[in-house]
Amino acid sequence: MIELESVSKIFGSHPAVNRVSLTIPDRAQLALLGPSGSGKTTLLRLIAGLETPDSGKITMDGRIVSSPDCMVPPSERSIGFVFQNGALWPHMTVADNIRFGLSDLPSGEMEQRTRLLMERTGILRLAARYPDEISGGEARRVALARALAPRPKTLLCDEPLTNLDRTLRKDLLRLIIDSVRESGACMVYVTHDEGEADEIGGPLIRFENGTVTGSGI
Amino acid sequence: MMTDRNTTIAIGIVLVLVLVLATAFVIPGQHGGEEKERIVVVYTSVDQVYSEPVFRAFENESGIRVLPAYDVEATKTTGLVNRLIAEKTRPQADVFWSGEFSQTIVLKNENVLAPYRSLSASDIPARFRDAEDTWTGFGGRARIFIVNTDLLSPDRYPDSVYDLLDEQYPGPSIGIAYPIFGTTATHAAALYSYLGKERAHDLFAAASKRNIRVVDGNSVVRDLVADGQMAFGLTDTDDACGAVESGKNVTIIIPDQKEDQMGTLVIPNTVALIRGAPHPAEAKIFMDYLLDRKRESALVDSGWIQIPVRDIPPSPCVNVTGIKTIPLPYEDTFNALQPAQKDLTEIFIR
Amino acid sequence: MDMPEVFRSIHTGHAPETILRLVATGLFFFLLLLPLAGLSCDLIQAILNGSSDIMVPLLLTPRRLGLLGASIGLASAVAGAGIIIGILFMSALTTTRRNLLYGILLLLLALAGIPPYIHALTWSEAFHSAAAVFPGVPSTGWLISFWVELMALLPLSLFLSWIAFASVDTRLTDAGRIVRSDLQVLFSITLPLAAPALGAAFGFVFLICCTDYSVPSLFGADVYALDIFAQFSASNSPSQAFLYALPLLLVTLIVMIACRRGIRTLAQTPDWLPVRHGTPPYYPGWFLALQRGAAAMVIVQIGVLFTGLILAIQGPEALITSILMAQNELMFSLFTALLVIVISVPLAYAAAGELSRPGIRGAAAWTITLIPLAVPAPLIGIGMITAGNLPVLSAVYPGLIMPALVSVVRFAPFAAIVLFIQKRFIDPALFDAAAVFTRNRADTLTRISLPLYAPGLVVSAGILAALTLAELGATLIVSPPGHATITMRIYNYLHYGSSSDVAGLCMMVTVLTLAVSTGTILAIWALSRHFTTGTGKSGT
Structure with missing residues (x-):
């Protein structure tokens, strides 16, 4: 289980993530929906350990992995990350x-x-x-x-299907969902597409201006 | 609206660039205001600190502006001479003022120089003048040892170039500049000419074998001896006098002055008129000014030369009264220069 | 009636840029070939005159082979060590705040503008002082030459290493950090991706080191470049010296072409001056110690240089006097550096396209670009005078533009290679998009092309300014009488032994380079902000 407690991240004077608290249960397939620039990617990077929170803390299975004073390296968090456009080496x-x-x-x-x-x-x-x-x-x-x-215990997907055509997106989304189910991992899937978020089938978190603005199934 | 501003800025940038380029093309460096102002272009290997005051004084006296081009030691004296040779078909310089003679003779042989006998030089002995009047020598510097007085007591001072091989001095405590460049090369050429190729080769080869320090110029020899990094070294009087006058614990020894010894090399300044000089009248006025007896005296006072060729008081920095010089015509030294440089390159650059 | 092809293309829109680009590219290669043509004329003349010595330079005697080997060894060691220190230092700066990073980079550029010989002199003094405390510390020899050459070229090595690091897309390293330790990511992802640019950096430093004789000869180490000068001095024949330089030219070409193979395979699309935030990397203790060691070396280098200079300056009055005396040289140096940037950057920008071409055309472009880098500086000057003597070029020689032109020949290749690397980073689709969406060509240039190329242009301008300020060998040969650069003045004082004036002028060069480069960066930043605001769409 991943828990975020009042996590904030500020770039310059702009709060990208603002006092976000969130619980992601094991094996959940959660969709994080929000417009571009709303701070979704930063939230994923905070969970992955690629960013250090300015305040608040993140725990994984009860262990603090991120706080302003303590950071567990990303490679020791048992996560997988699918980046926008692949980011293949x-x-x-x-x-x-x-x-x-x-x-x-x-x-x-x-x-x-x-x-x-x-x-x-x-x-x-x-x-x-x-x-x-x-x-x-x-x-x-x-x-x-x-x-x-x-x-990985957790798969983080950052708009992994951007710039693909509709048919391909549908096929690949199915593949992602099935693969994650099969692996038993939990997934946080970031998108700005309502249709994709619905397709995930799990809890839906609405995110805007760095804060959670609503949730539902 | 914004696009208009962008265009204005872009045009502004382009205008500035065009202006910079135009300045570079339109002001051709030496011909600016030529019609109103008389100028003379002097290429010189004499240090700027010594030659610049001469130029300024000449300008004040004659009203002719001097446009100088200086050489620096770091380019191994390959700078101005090769520039003059390259400019032979379209000369830009009027006068060449050198701190020594061999490069001037190179220019004479390359047909870069024109004859001019200055009236100011009438009291200069004939051996300091080229037979064809393509150059005139004045004010000399001698090749001497600069000795660190903290490291060597007077009874251990060297007194001959053969002391480069004396076992009492560890090789690395002795320094010379690369004998392939500058006045050290000229000195080496004089030794090749006087001693013969074999003996001179043996002298330098043995010195190289002893690991004497071969450094990047006469000024470096001076600095390393003055700093106590070396006990003594071979350099020019102007360099050494600089260290003496700034209070360093050094002294100057003129080598090979005993009766059975060969003497040292005294290297005169030379001045020459460039063939096809753009401003020949001004060039001659400048040469007359430079070769004047008063100028030689002033150059002694400034520290650039120590051994005047005329009967005027020498530099107080070193006693050169009755100095014994290697008995060789300058042409002989020059003729030995190229073979000596080639031989010394094989010995010292490896 | 049908229009001829060229007019039709002008009519349809794109030809003016094409023609302009072709002209600029042609001018770039013309300028680079100009001194070589001059030297070739001299060579042909020497052959026709039946000069008996003309074959001698081509025979590599054991002595010359030894010198060549020593030069290659020294240059490889200096370039290798410089790049390793660069990697360690820059890997420690990955998440440094942008302003601090800018400050460090500008300082490095400013230090690169000080002639290597000055670095060497301050180190010589430091060794001498060390020997007083620890007798037996060597002050000459190959090891010392290596160290001092390394220190003298460290600012440039670090700056070029930064370019290599900046060329790596951070998303790719982030993707690695998810599954492997930061050290493994550095070795498996960052360095392989930076390798082409690091290779080019190695090539640049190798080249500069290989052609420098001043620092090794100060410390009693003989290198091939000194032999070239010895032959030049003995023969007064530029063509012979050119022939003597050929083996060095060949080595340089091999090294640079090997690097070029790497440069051509770059496939990233980063911003060179990105906001690099994120969790700092976690490195093991031994690697942190190495990073700190590298940082300490950088601090020691800067410390030795400035301490040496400050100690040599005898009070503020002496400093002010030396600055006042060198006002004209200062203005001329700045003017020349500005001119070099103004001429080189647009030409290099155009020529970068030619370097991207495949096949023989690309190879020829690379060869012509690389050759001037390995020709000794005075020969470039002599070659330019020989070419400038032609009636058609009599307008440029003698003239204020000539010192700039020799620096263009010597250093514009660096700018072209930097812009070529930059070009590899930019997605061509962006230009296609610009062609479709912008209203006119001026818009495309000011709003799309220049901002995209801005980092490469700034870096090129910086490198050009630093190298031009420190140039001596070629500038001395072609400087119009009555005009001298600040470096010429420094070397003049150096011979006179006026260490106070030398130190004062060096301090001035550092401060000046810092001021000019800061000003340039600020101006470009302000301009880009202006243009960005102009579009009204970007900025978030």
């Missing part, structure tokens, strides 16, 4: 991108897991290709496989 092949988060596994197991994820996300044939040799839709599949590879 251009100097690594598709398979290497996925393998990167599996360094703790023995090599045989690492190969097996990589192959499984590529099969599951339908990118096995792209294994040896570099990111600039694949399409936008394929890149999102790789990003999803990469995020799920280390079996």
Whole structure:
């Protein structure tokens, strides 16, 4: 379970996230809906540990992971992150991108897991290709496989389907939902698209000007 | 509206750029106001601190403006001479004033110089003048040892260039400038000419083998000896006198002055008229001014030269009365220069 | 009646830019080739005259091979160490506040504008003082030469390393931080992604070190560049010196072309001066110690330089006197630096496109761009005079523009490569969008192209100004009589032994470079703000 207690993050004089309190239960698939610039991405980055809160604290399974005085490194939080536009590493092949988060596994197991994820996300044939040799839709599949590879307890998705056509978005969203269900992880899915948020099927948090403005199912 | 402002700013920027470029093209450096103002262009390897006051005094006296171009030691004296050679087909300079003679002879051989016999130089002995009057020598500097008096007692002062090989001085405690450049090269060439190639080669090869410090110029020799980083070194009188006058614990020894020794090299300043000079009349007026007896005296006073070629009081910084010089015509030293430089490059740059 | 192709394209809209770009590109390569053409004329003349020595420079004797090897070794060590320190120092600054980062970068640029020889002299003094306290501390030799050359080129190495770090998209490192430690991310993601730009930085520093003889010769280490000068001094033949420089040219070309392969593979799209916030990286103790070591070296370098200079300045009156005496040189230096920027930046901007071309055309563009970087400075000056003697070019020589032109030849290639790297970062779709949406070409230039290129333009201008201020060898050869730069004045005082004046002028160069670069940055910032406000859409 992830808990945010009165978390704030200010850039200059602009509060990107303002005293947000939120509880995300285990295995929940939560959609965070809000317009561009509302602070959704900053909230995800705070949960991931990529930003340090100016006030408040974040706990994961009862352990404080983020506060102004104490930060657990992102790599020790058991999270996966799907970035906008994929953010694939251009100097690594598709398979290497996925393998990167599996360094703790023995090599045989690492190969097996990589192959499984590529099969599951339908990118096995792209294994040896570099990111600039694949399409936008394929890149999102790789990003999803990469995020799920280390079996994270929480998957954070930051508008992962931006700039894709409607059919592809629908297919990929289905893939994300099914994959997350299958993995047993909880998911925070950030979007500005009401339709996508509805499709997630879990709790819905409305976010505006850095604060939670409403919630529902 | 905003676009209009943007355009105005863009036009403003372009105008400023055009103005800067136009300034660079329109003011061609040396011809500005030429019709109203008389000018003379002097290329000089003499330090700016010594030559600039001479130029200013000349301007005040003659009303002719001097446009100088200076050389610096750091370019290994490859600067102005090569510039003059490159400009041979379209000369820009009127006068070349050098702190030594070999580069001037290079220019003579490259047909860069024109003959001019200045009346002011009539009291300068003939051996300081080129037979064809392409250059005239005056005011000399000598090659000497600068010695750190804290590190060496008077009984251990060196007195010959052969002391570079004396075992009582550790190699790294002795310094010379690279003998391939500047006055050190000229000195080396004189030794090659006087001693013969073999003996001179052996002298420098042995010095190199002893790991004497070969540094980046005569001024560095002076500084390292004055700082106590070296016991003594070979340099020019003007450099050494600077250190003496600023109160450093150093003294000057003129090498090879005993009866059976060869003497040291005295290097005169030289001044020459450039062939095809754009301002020949002004150039001659300047040369007359520079070669005047009073100027030589003033240059002794300023510290640039220590050994006048005329009968005028020498610099008090070092006693040069009766100084014994290597008995060689300047042309002989010059002729030995290029082979010596090539040989010394093999010895010292490795 | 059908219009000829060229007029039709002018009529349809894009040709004026194309023509302008072609002219600017042509001018860039023309200028770069000009001194080489001059030197080639001299060479041909020497061959026709049957100069017997002309083959000698091409024979690499064991002595010359040894010197070449030593030069390559020294330059590789200096460039390698400089880049490693740069990596450590810049990796510690990843989340530094923007204003502080600007301050550090400007200081580095200002320090890069001080001639390396001055850095060397202050270090020589420091070694001497150290030897007084710790007898036996060596003050000459290869190790000392390496150290001092490293310290002299450290500001430039750090600045170039920053460019390399800034070229890495932070989203990619963030993606790595989720699954691996920050140290692993640094080695597996940041450095491989920065490698091309780091390679280019290595190439630049290697090149500058390889062609410098002044610092090694001050500390008794002989390098190949000094041999070139010895031959030049002995022969007074630019063509022979040029031939002697060929092996160095070849080495430089190999190094730079190897780096260029890396530069061409860049695939990121960052902003060079981004707001870099986020949780600071967590590094293990040993790595933090290395970072602190690097920072300490930077502080020591700055400390030694300024302490040396301040100690040498004998009171404020002496400082004011030396500044007043050098007013004309100061103005001329600033004018020359400004002129170099004004000429180089637009030409380099146009030539950057040519460097992106594939195949033989691109390779030729790279070769021409790189050659002047390895030609000794005085030869560039001599080559420019030879070319300037041609009647068609008599307007430029002699003239105030000539010192600027030699610096353009020597340093505009740096600007072209920087802008080429920048070009690789910019998504071409942005220009396509500009072509579709903006109302006229001036709009596209002022609102889209220039803001997108602004970081690269500022960086280029900064590097050009710093290198031009410190230039001596070529400027001395072509400076119009009656005009001298501040560096020429510094070297003049250096020989005279007036350390107080030298120190005063060096302090002035530092302060001046800081002031000018700060002013430039502020002006560009104000302009970009103005333009951004003008669009009324951006800024959030």
